[in-house]
Amino acid sequence: MVKVKINFRGLDVAYFDVLEMGEKKYVLDSNSTTPKSYYWGLSPETLEVDLIELDSQNKNFDKRINMGPSGMSMVGGFFGLLLYRVATSIFRYYDISHNLYLKVSLFPISILVAYIVYQSILMKSRKEISSRLSQEKKRIKIVFQNTKKKRQFHAYLFILLHAIALAIYMGEDDGTEAAILVLNGMLAYVFIWIESGVIPLTYAYQRKYLEFKELKKV
Numbered sequence: 001m002v003k004v005k006i007n008f009r010g011l012d013v014a015y016f017d018v019l020e021m022g023e024k025k026y027v028l029d030s031n032s033t034t035p036k037s038y039y040w041g042l043s044p045e046t047l048e049v050d051l052i053e054l055d056s057q058n059k060n061f062d063k064r065i066n067m068g069p070s071g072m073s074m075v076g077g078f079f080g081l082l083l084y085r086v087a088t089s090i091f092r093y094y095d096i097s098h099n100l101y102l103k104v105s106l107f108p109i110s111i112l113v114a115y116i117v118y119q120s121i122l123m124k125s126r127k128e129i130s131s132r133l134s135q136e137k138k139r140i141k142i143v144f145q146n147t148k149k150k151r152q153f154h155a156y157l158f159i160l161l162h163a164i165a166l167a168i169y170m171g172e173d174d175g176t177e178a179a180i181l182v183l184n185g186m187l188a189y190v191f192i193w194i195e196s197g198v199i200p201l202t203y204a205y206q207r208k209y210l211e212f213k214e215l216k217k218v
Helices: 036-040 069-093 102-130 153-169 179-196 199-206
Strands: 006-010 017-021 024-034 046-053 138-146 210-217
Touching: 006 210, 024 036, 024 138, 036 046, 036 153, 046 210, 069 153, 069 179, 102 153, 102 179, 153 179, 179 199, 199 210
Parallel strands: none
Antiparallel strands: 006 017, 017 024, 024 046, 046 138, 138 210
């Protein structure tokens, strides 16, 4: 197996990263990682991720993420507070707390909304990536060997957190459970973002659970 040093670098486009390997750079579509069963505790022999090779003259991907944790926290906190106030007002106005069918239905709907938001951002990001690339796109796949056979079970942690959120949500009946509904949607988005993103992949590579195997032409 070829020993190659790989560096993952964050990009200013959501759900995409830059993979640096030697003198070459690639755009990495983290959502394309297969098989997805790896994130659910299974141990496949290899993992594959889609890459697009960058021309050495292409400087459109040199910009790094410039919003730090504090900026992201402020934005997230503002929208979270706004959603909480709106949701609480709706719950109390329509007395949703005492409409069991509607109340139960809203819980999975909050997860669905998170998925729709994720897909919308992903579509926009793919358009942005395409606009920065040259007409001739060299698409390849990078293959990682699962050498240590380490399993990742963190996806089940999110299921547990959703179950806890549901229990608390159903236990409240004064409109304040709207906060749990908002938090559940945000939790679902974080879960989808992590499981569809590059974080588990980079973690496994840095811990040497995965090793570079080869590049394949598509």
